[in-house]
Amino acid sequence: MIRKLLTGNGAAAWGARLARVDYIPAFPITPQTEIIETIAHWIGEGRMDSRMTTLESEHSMITSAGAAATTGVRTFTATSSQGLLYGMEMIYTVAGWRAPFVLVNVSRALSAPITLEPDHNDVLAARDSGFLQIHCATCQEVLDSVLLAYRLGEDEKVRLPVIVNLDGFYLSFTREPVEIPDDAKVDQFLPPYDPGETRFRAGDPISQGVAVLGGSQYSYFRYETHLASLNALEIFEEASKEFEELFGRSYQPxxxxxxxxxxxxxxxxxxxxxxxxxxxxxxxxxxxxxxxxxxxxxxxxxxxxxxxxxxxxxxxxxxxxxxxxxxxxxxxxxxxxxxxxxxxxxxxxxxxxxxxxxxxxxxxxxxxxxxxxxxxxxxxxxxxxxxxxxxxxIQMKGLQSIAKVEQRKGRGKR
Amino acid sequence: MKESSLKSIKDLPSTHVLGPGTPTCAGCGALGAIKIFCDILGEKTVFVNAAGCMTLLTVYPFTPFKGSWIYTAMASAPAGAQGVRDALDLLIRKGRLKPEEDLKVVVLTGDGTAYGMGLSSTSSAIYRGLDFIYICYDNEGYGNTGHQFSAATPHAARTATSKGPEGYQRYKKDLFAIWAAHRPAYVATVAGTEPLDLARKIEKAKDLKGSKLFIAFSPCPTGWYFEPAKTIEVGKLAVKTGVWPLKEYIDGKVAHTKVPLPKGKRPLVEEYLKIQGRFAHLFSPTRNENVLEKIQAGVDAYWESIV
Amino acid sequence: MYRIRFHARGGQGIKTASRILGTAFFLEGYEVQDSPRYGAERRGAPIFAYVRASKKIINERGIINKPDLVIVTDDSLLLLPIAGVLLGVTERTVLLIATDEATELWKKRLNLQGLVLSISTQAAVKGHAGLPLLGAACVGAAAQLVGAISKSALEEAIHDQLQPLGKVIVEESLAAAMTAYDQIEAYAGCTTEREDPSADSYESPNWIDLPFEDAGTSAPYIHAAATTLNVKTGVWRSLRPVIDLQQCNRCALCNSYCPDGVISLDAKGYPQIDYQHCKGCLICLAQCPLHAIDAIPEPGQEGEIS
CATH class of the missing domain: 3.40.50.920 (Rossmann fold)
Structure with missing residues (x-):
């Protein structure tokens, strides 16, 4: 165990590294980009045995993440704000696939007007998607939550993707002392991902994310996903207890x-x-x-x-x-x-x-x-x-005077 | 390139990999092509599907596939294929999947997706060198929603959203050229109604490394307004009249695999047009000579540029 | 309230037929609801539509479970449990079938207690409009049966709905509808509005607390290959292709061209048709160079629909 200064983004990257993720589909967006830069650096240096693929959009990135998870690898990805919204169709879809992976969202307020600093409307747009959501208050919590998130999402009783949320700037670019746990202890807490029978391989055909026709079937699948999400409360408490025993930090829902x-x-x-x-x-x-x-x-x-x-x-x-x-x-x-x-x-x-x-x-x-x-x-x-x-x-009025808001008056009239 | 083992139509499989019982319309030209893809590719496949007619191939709890399947979305099927391919490669490399358990990753989309919403993700997948097969079943419109025009709709065709006196006013996008410009491993135009040509092309491309892309001409009885029994006739006439060139891009070159008879000897395009309800307004109540000539001239010009 | 359900196959113009009836009711001053019901199935597949009509505001919605009148434009559907033609049919439901068989035969076959009437399918075969004409004939009969629609309203409704299809189709449909209207005059008003049951007593919906099941069970996954074999798309067929093996020269074209893959070749290279799944597109018939394939109407022999 070492204790060092890490940004929230750095802590998120460390979480992915310690979780020994196999696959990282990526797409840059401020203020998340440092996470994928850090991971790319580690992969380049041979510190992570993972593959990173940069997609052409968050929509594709989340598709790819879900598809990789359903194929049977531990998957990590990260985005923010507009990116989360651009991928929103797939946020709902991959949750319905019951594809367990972790998505770190670095909160940033939404357009319009477009801006950089955080609020929670981005992540709350995913509130009803089936993704579990863990919200962090410190950089330490970011690292620890990524580990907890894999335990949670991959649990048989849950099987859902998880968003770990941290605030842009206030955590993403802010350094704080963070304890980085030892690999061996993390391995003890988080064994390799076992996809069970729901993965793609020759000789074992499976169709995933299949269409249904009719409200009765749809109700069953959606409500079962809801029940799985509810199970996560109990699983979170179990995992937290184990986490505390191993690492000495306690996390309650x-x-x-x-x-x-x-x-x-x-x-x-x-x-x-x-x-x-x-x-x-x-x-x-x-x-x-x-x-x-x-x-x-x-x-x-x-x-x-x-x-x-x-x-x-x-x-x-x-x-x-x-x-x-x-x-x-x-x-x-x-x-x-x-x-x-x-x-x-x-x-x-x-x-x-x-x-x-x-x-x-x-x-x-x-x-x-x-x-x-x-x-x-x-x-x-x-x-x-x-x-x-x-x-x-008063300041706003000053800005409006520069923007010549006054001059607009009467313009629309002929 | 070694010669094909498929000499005649009798060499095509006598039983079929894709199961029957799908909800596609009777006489579906797209299904005819997909059937042959499955016959030649075999069972070790995972189909990554985008929204379209073929979404409904797999409706819980029914699938016609002997391999695997996942439903993604219109904009991102090639990205889904990327995730599956990358994951399979990782699993094999890390010893968690036996090499013989590997699968071919096949994207299946309609023209609405391939020519439009999915073009960005396809372009990017080819650019990344993704090892996959892409099948676009091109029925020249948004078939699953009742056949509105898409960027693949031919000039003058009537669709649910181009009902004017001269039908659809724009021209079909040249997706073959767009795809080929990315310099992938293989691009071909095919038709389920030309099964031998189709089977040979799949056979040739399937084990190439990289992106292999197919645009499958798919006559649609429901959207094009002809009797289901005429699907093959419509497809054959598209090739004979020169409307649908059968070609392939490989090693940086484009080659035509079936060249229609020279101008004057080959049947006029109107032979193809007049058996489809979507072009009926060009013949009745009065013959629209102007448009017919324009369409014919376009086809003639294409073949002149080839020879 | 009148509750009327149409059953047909995709492509037979059932949506238009139900709208003609809906429009005719509307013209007679009724509040109306008409709606087709789409599924995954396409042309040839069993589909249905419904019409509600009442002098009061209609607050009901969706599928009609207890119809006053059921109209069937394709009699092969009657032998198909999945088509659901007989759902909620009681002794007071009138059944109107487009069929060339005797109504007594259908009554016996289906063990029906209520009134069963028929419309000949011959009219439809003759005209330019083809099968949609059958829909028009059925609507004509239905208009008479409910006893609430005048000929003039029926005529106006047909004009209103079919105008975009051209003059010929309008005229032929009009003729078919009026003929049926007259033919069924003896039964005018046989279909009556049903009283709604009292809210005093009702059947429990039998709610349960949905038990949690893990994702392997409860996600929309299919853990098997080719389960569509269970879907007997053979029931879509109205014509059955039959191969005369005496004439067949084993060219294998039918095997290659059949889009559904329901033709395979036996060890000697002769084609065989999987009738459980053949949708009856007749591509094989159209492409057989020796004309060794014929088409016969369905249903074939009794019990041999699929």
Missing amino acids: VESYRTEDAEVIFFMMGSFATKAKDAVDRLRSVGRKVGLLRPRLLRPFPAKAIVRALAGKKGIAVIDQNLSLGKGGILHTELCSALYSMADKPVMVSFIGGLGGRDITREEFYEMVAVTMKAIETGEVPTPRLLYGKEEL
Whole structure:
């Protein structure tokens, strides 16, 4: 075991290397590219016994990944944002093939307007696809999650592809100390992939991804895939336990931080959750009973664990780093459905923040607690709040003046 | 190049690899070609299919294939083939698959895919030197959705989306030239209605290393409006009149494997056109001399450029 | 509400036929729903369509499970369980068959309690329009049977739906429909609207908790070769190719040209047809240089459909 500084992308590449992946179909996109560059470098140096094929698009890349997995090799791939969306037809398709492989998505906000920095709308577009989703908050977690993801996806009771998600810039290009486990221990945790009977070889014909006609058959196949996804909750806990025994790091489907006696809980995903941790510590030091709950698994959704952790809480500040246009925060919706049947539900306040990589400041975390406390006291839940300040709008007006937004007036009229 | 062991049609297999009972239309010209591909390629294959008529060859729990199959999508069947090929190579290299368990990887798509949405992934697969066979069954339209025009639809044909008085106004894309420009191992135009020529070409190409691509002319009774019994007649006339040249690209050269009779001796293109409902508007209520001449001139010019 | 189901083979114009009937009802002031049902199967394969008509808003949708009238434009379908012609047919369902056999024979063969009527297929063979004409004749009869459609509405519906196919087809279809309408006059109004059952009691849908099964079982994989052998596409055939081996010179063309691969050669090189799967395209007949292949109508002998 060594401990060294790695970027999130570097940690993802290390995960693939330690998992002894056979095959890496690739396509470059910012901010993911460093992952495939790193792997290409290692293959070139003979450090990985793998093949990398650069495809002509993410759509082809995901097709190729699924096809290789169904042929029986351990497969790894990575993408981001527009790339994930370009491949979306195949994201759904390969999940239906029950092709287990790992796709690292480096979150980046979606076009239009096109941009580089992260939010979670890209990965949430794959929410209903059948891919399992593990969301990471640190570079260490990225490496460890790739290993866990193979255990999870390849398990007989699951057999599904897995997305390991990390935030662009905030993790992808950020170096942190990461423990790189020993090969032998990883081999113990993650044995070679056994495709069983579902692979292509002469003398053993199999048709995969076959069409069906009729809703009854379709219902069966889709619901079985759903049941397999649900199984992943239990498998994740089993694998995590083993992982902890071998490597000393514990991963639960939901991370709870200082929630036990907390009255107000931050509920959010991804690397910004460490900012929330920081705020929790500071608020605790002035006597506020605050905690953080972070779903690590988004699919399957660990509803029971979430309900258990939130029982008896007074208020929740749900922070969505995403926006379902015309509805609001996606996590907020998911949480509402999970808590609906709970007696004495906590008050839930919806915040939209960090879109396109916008920062969420310490003061904003404090303010979210204050707003949530007020809602608890008054029983009046405010409408969803975009984290956006007066100065930001003033700046925007400045930019608009350069863009001559004023001049447009009257142009359309004849 | 060694001479073919297939001297006459009697040398073609007397029993067939592809199973019957598929849901293709009676008289399907595409199926006729695929049957011969399967006969010559044998059972050690994995077909990688794109959306099209032939998606429905395999509808749960039925498959006609004695080998394997996977359904991908219109845009990316060659990428699926890449994944399968790369994986098979890796498994053999790492000793997890015996060499005799290897499979030939065969992409199967219609013209809608091959001439359009799938062109990027095909171009890239050839460019990467992918060792695979590509079969495009060319029924000159989006057959599975009710025969709308595609980039493979010939000039003047009526389709579900070109119902004007002179039918489809654009001209069929030259996919053979596009594919050949990538300098793959092999490209051929074939027809299920010319089984001997087809079987010989598959035999010649199947063990070449690299990309082997086939455009199979596939008369479609349903989309072209002729009786199913006439599929062979339509295909034969396409070759005899010179509408569908049978050719191959190998070692950097294009060669024609069947040359129609010279101009004046070969039947006019209208012999081919008039037995199909999709061209009926060129003959009735009045004969559209202008368009017929234009089509004939196009075919004549092609053959003049060859000789 | 009237609930009417059409059964035909792909390519017989059943969609048009159902739309003519739907249009005629509509012209008579009914709320209407008409829809064809497509599957993977194509020309020659059994397909169906349905029409609902009511004076009230129609909130039902999809397949008609309990029809008041069933129209069959191809009698070979009646012997095919997979065609589902008799699904939900009770003693009050009227069955209208395009057939040249006696209705009594069909009643006996299928053990039917309700009214069975027939339309001759001869009309269709004569005209330019071919098989779609049979659909028009059936619609004419159906219009009379429901007792709610006037000749003028029927005529207008035929014009409305068939105009794009040209004047000849419109006129021939009109003639076929009107002839059938008149022929079946004695049975006018025999098809009646069914009362909807009360919601007081119903059959349980027998829901279960779907058990988890691993991917090897529960993914859309087929772990075997050539399972289409189980699909008897021989039932698509309306004409059966028959080889006269006395005349056959073993040229093997039929074996090469048959797209479905249902012709193979025996040890001596003589062709054999797999009738369980032959779709009846008749390419073999068209291509046989010695005319050693003939076509005979299906069904052949009793029980020999496939």
